Amino acid sequence: MAESPKISLRGVHKSFGPKHVLSGIDLDVGRGESVVIIGGSGTGKSVMLKCILGILSPDQGKIAIDGVESVGAGSAERDRFMRKFGMLFQSAALFDSLRVWENVAFGLIQGKGMARAEAREIALKKLAQVGLTTEVAELRPAELSGGMQKRVGLARAIATDPEIIFFDEPTTGLDPIMADVINDLIVSSVKDLGATALSITHDIASARKIADRIAMIHDGRIIWDGPVAQLDDSGNPYVDQFINGRADGPIKMQVLRP
Amino acid sequence: MIVLNLLAHIGRLFLGFLGASGRLAIFAGRAVSHVFRPPFFPLITLQQMISIGYFSLPVVGLTTLFTGMALALQIFEGTARFNAEGAVAQVVAIGMARELAPVLGGLMVAGRVGAAMAAEIGTMRVTEQIDALTTLSTNPFKYLIAPRLIAGTLMLPFLVLVGDIIGIFGGFVISVNLLHFNAATYVKNTVDFLENVDIISGLVKAGVFGFIVTLMGCYHGFRSRGGAEGVGAATTNAVVTASILILTANLIITRLFFSN
Ligand SMILES: Nc1ncnc2c1ncn2[C@@H]1O[C@H](COP(=O)(O)OP(=O)(O)O)[C@@H](O)[C@H]1O
Ligand SMILES: [Mg+2]
Numbered sequence: 001m002a003e004s005p006k007i008s009l010r011g012v013h014k015s016f017g018p019k020h021v022l023s024g025i026d027l028d029v030g031r032g033e034s035v036v037i038i039g040g041s042g043t044g045k046s047v048m049l050k051c052i053l054g055i056l057s058p059d060q061g062k063i064a065i066d067g068v069e070s071v072g073a074g075s076a077e078r079d080r081f082m083r084k085f086g087m088l089f090q091s092a093a094l095f096d097s098l099r100v101w102e103n104v105a106f107g108l109i110q111g112k113g114m115a116r117a118e119a120r121e122i123a124l125k126k127l128a129q130v131g132l133t134t135e136v137a138e139l140r141p142a143e144l145s146g147g148m149q150k151r152v153g154l155a156r157a158i159a160t161d162p163e164i165i166f167f168d169e170p171t172t173g174l175d176p177i178m179a180d181v182i183n184d185l186i187v188s189s190v191k192d193l194g195a196t197a198l199s200i201t202h203d204i205a206s207a208r209k210i211a212d213r214i215a216m217i218h219d220g221r222i223i224w225d226g227p228v229a230q231l232d233d234s235g236n237p238y239v240d241q242f243i244n245g246r247a248d249g250p251i252k253m254q255v256l257r258p
Numbered sequence: 259m260i261v262l263n264l265l266a267h268i269g270r271l272f273l274g275f276l277g278a279s280g281r282l283a284i285f286a287g288r289a290v291s292h293v294f295r296p297p298f299f300p301l302i303t304l305q306q307m308i309s310i311g312y313f314s315l316p317v318v319g320l321t322t323l324f325t326g327m328a329l330a331l332q333i334f335e336g337t338a339r340f341n342a343e344g345a346v347a348q349v350v351a352i353g354m355a356r357e358l359a360p361v362l363g364g365l366m367v368a369g370r371v372g373a374a375m376a377a378e379i380g381t382m383r384v385t386e387q388i389d390a391l392t393t394l395s396t397n398p399f400k401y402l403i404a405p406r407l408i409a410g411t412l413m414l415p416f417l418v419l420v421g422d423i424i425g426i427f428g429g430f431v432i433s434v435n436l437l438h439f440n441a442a443t444y445v446k447n448t449v450d451f452l453e454n455v456d457i458i459s460g461l462v463k464a465g466v467f468g469f470i471v472t473l474m475g476c477y478h479g480f481r482s483r484g485g486a487e488g489v490g491a492a493t494t495n496a497v498v499t500a501s502i503l504i505l506t507a508n509l510i511i512t513r514l515f516f517s518n
Contacts, residue, residue, distance in 0.1 A: 050389070053392075053393060055389045055392060055393075082393060082394075082395045087393040089386050089390060091385060093386035093387050093389065094387070094390075095382075095387055096381075096385075096387070097378075106396070107394040110394065110395070110396045110401070111396060156390075
């Protein structure tokens with residue numbers, strides 16, 4: 001029997017009222033693979049991640065983690081899934097009542113019951129990996145710039161050494177050099193920890209660097225899916241328009257032209 | 259036609275009310291079930307107890323002090339009409355312990371604590387911090403809501419007990435200094451007259467009100483949507499619904515205690 005994929009989505013639908021966001025997503029992510037989702041703003045990339053995480057429940061379709069169905073799972077089962085996951089939110093979603101290091105150590109202390117001193121050591125190490133110092137570790141999230149918050153969110157996502165890591169726009173809001181540091185970190189998290197990664201980005205350079213495979217989402221479906229080496233000759237006009245950043249093409253932006 | 263429209267409107271309102279009550283009941287049941295199931299968060303519960311109990315002392319103390327004073331004046335004036343001015347001590351004591359300390363304390367805490375809770379949890383909701391808790395294997399019901407419900411239910415009786423004492427003291431100050439009552443007689447009248455049930459019924463009310471205030475703060479915060487505006491609405495709703503529920507529960511509990 002073939003090994004079941006780490007993450008598998010089949011016909012996932014999600015609407016908010018009359019608005020159809022996902023209309024039949026099919027996607028497989030293999031063990032140790034790094035898949036990047038690209039697509040325009042508001043096409044449902046974050047919603048798709050939240051469906052996989054179980055924060056949103058899809059209206060239709062199947063989502064399996066390690067071959068185990070997760071839609072409609074009970075709370076004990078959901079708990080087991082969550083222990084495999086690490087998530088960087090697009091908005092960072094740091095706990096503003098806690099210090100930076102306490103944010104990073106949160107999953108270790110509350111989720112895994114580790115002692116605070118030990119968890120703090122690990123948190124400081126993870127913060128150093130994203131280029132943040134011990135002084136920063138003592139600050140509150142509100143005292144950080146957006147890019148720094150993003151890096152704290154990243155450190156928090158990888159702190160528990162999860163099996164599956166979700167990165168929602170990890171490099172948005174960072175300068176190009178820091179973006180590359182973060183790309184390297186994502187690559188090494190996946191390679192060194194043997195983690196599986198599912199990332200979202202608009203940053204094509206970042207996508208080329210961190211992806212084994214790229215999938216493009218448009219109109220609620222995956223319209224192209226292939227190895228990163230084939231990105232430039234995908235033969236798909238949507239992908240071509242997106243990676244070259246052209247205003248003209250099959251993807252129509254809803255804007256009023258002057 | 260107009261009548262039909264009106265009926266349809268009333269029907270929709272009624273269905274909306276039923277739906278909202280059902281959602282609240284489900285939320286309350288879920289929240290309470292997490293109060294009794296581990297893991298527990300004693301440190302966070304303690305923090306909440308301090309923030310609800312200790313930091314509400316000034317507002318509850320001032321409210322009950324002035325109310326006790328005004329009550330003494332009113333009762334003196336009112337009862338003078340049938341030559342019963344001597345009853346001031348007794349009426350102040352029973353009024354504060356049974357009704358005014360719990361109800362006013364509950365309403366003040368609803369304004370102070372319920373609003374702050376709805377704003378804090380609502381902000382956490384709209385900035386995805388509650389989703390982040392879930393992804394870090396921490397149940398928001400256990401981490402955020404259960405500690406607040408426990409703290410509210412335990413601390414409001416404490417605040418009301420303090421309020422009873424301060425309110426009765428306020429009445430005493432006015433009666434002795436302004437109305438020239440004999441201090442020793444006033445104290446003796448108060449102590450002789452008050453029964454356990456007067457105090458206990460007030461504390462039971464306080465426990466229920468503390469639960470209501472924290473439940474409404476958490477419920478509206480948890481359900482808030484759509485940024486700053488949504489959080490603002492959650493804050494208002496938390497205070498308004500808590501106040502109405504407090505006044506309703508007050509009537510019901512009073513009836514249960516004193517309906518021989
Ligand atoms: N909780 C929600 N309630 C209603 N609509 C939502 C919600 N979350 C996302 N949406 C809508 O779904 C669409 C896709 O959102 P999102 O997944 O965040 O886009 P993106 O691809 O940029 O990450 C947007 O139009 C957004 O307005
Ligand atoms: Mg997004």
